[in-house]
Amino acid sequence: MIVGNGPVEEGAGDRIDQSDLVIRFNAVRNFPSAGRRTDVVAVCNTGRPAQAMLGSEDWLNGSAVAACREIWSVRDPEKFLDLRPRLALSHPELDDFCDDRTEDFAAFAASRAKRHRVIARSVHEGVDEALAAYRPEPYVVPSSGLIVVVHVLSSEARSDDEVVVAGFTHQGWAGHPFSAEKRLIDDFVAAGRxxxxxSDPSSSPSQGV
Known part of the structure; x- marks a missing residue:
C-alpha cells in the first residue's frame, strides 16, 4: 500500500492497516485518518522539505516515523548534484532545491535502529522517460509519490505483490508534472500493474478513488 498525503475515503484507513507493507511520505499529513500502520516513510531528502523534517521535533518524534522500519531517500544525491547547474539557469529561485541531506537522514535512521536506503537515479530517469510519452509541460522533477510507485513496480522482490495506491490527488507543487503523472498512474491501473x-472490501481496489 502506497499512501500519498491526500484524503482517503472514510473507512479506508482500516484497509490500509491490513496491508502487508505500508509506505507513506514526508510529513505524513493524513496520519492517522489514512490509517496508522507505517512500514516505510519515503522522504524528499534535498532542499526545504528535508530541512523542515530534520528540523522538526514533531516529525523526528512523530508516531508515523517512530513506527516505521525503513526511511527511503527518494532523491539520488548524484542526480540532484547534476541537476543543480541546469536549475540555476531555469529556476534561480530554487537555489537550495538540490541541497543534499541524505547523510542526515541516514544518521537519523541509524540512531533509531531503522534501515535507510536511497532510491537509485535510474528510477528517476526512467520516470522522466515514461512521462515524456504524455508530453508534460516543462517541470522540475517528478513527484516523490510517482518515484516510489515506479521503484516498487520495478522491484523483482515485489513482482508477485498486489500494489495499491491511496491518497494520490495528483495536485500540489507546480514543479511536478501532475497531469502527466495521473495519466501514467491511470495506465498502470488499466494494465493491471x-x-x-x-474503502469497500467487497469491491476491487481499482474501482476506488
Missing part, C-alpha cells in the same frame, strides 16, 4: 484503493 497497480490498483487504486476502495
Amino acid at each position: 497497480l490498483s487504486r484503493l476502495s
Whole structure:
C-alpha cells in the first residue's frame, strides 16, 4: 500500500492497516485518518522539505516515523548534484532545491535502529522517460509519490505483490508534472500493474478513488 498525503475515503484507513507493507511520505499529513500502520516513510531528502523534517521535533518524534522500519531517500544525491547547474539557469529561485541531506537522514535512521536506503537515479530517469510519452509541460522533477510507485513496480522482490495506491490527488507543487503523472498512474491501473484503493472490501481496489 502506497499512501500519498491526500484524503482517503472514510473507512479506508482500516484497509490500509491490513496491508502487508505500508509506505507513506514526508510529513505524513493524513496520519492517522489514512490509517496508522507505517512500514516505510519515503522522504524528499534535498532542499526545504528535508530541512523542515530534520528540523522538526514533531516529525523526528512523530508516531508515523517512530513506527516505521525503513526511511527511503527518494532523491539520488548524484542526480540532484547534476541537476543543480541546469536549475540555476531555469529556476534561480530554487537555489537550495538540490541541497543534499541524505547523510542526515541516514544518521537519523541509524540512531533509531531503522534501515535507510536511497532510491537509485535510474528510477528517476526512467520516470522522466515514461512521462515524456504524455508530453508534460516543462517541470522540475517528478513527484516523490510517482518515484516510489515506479521503484516498487520495478522491484523483482515485489513482482508477485498486489500494489495499491491511496491518497494520490495528483495536485500540489507546480514543479511536478501532475497531469502527466495521473495519466501514467491511470495506465498502470488499466494494465493491471497497480490498483487504486476502495474503502469497500467487497469491491476491487481499482474501482476506488
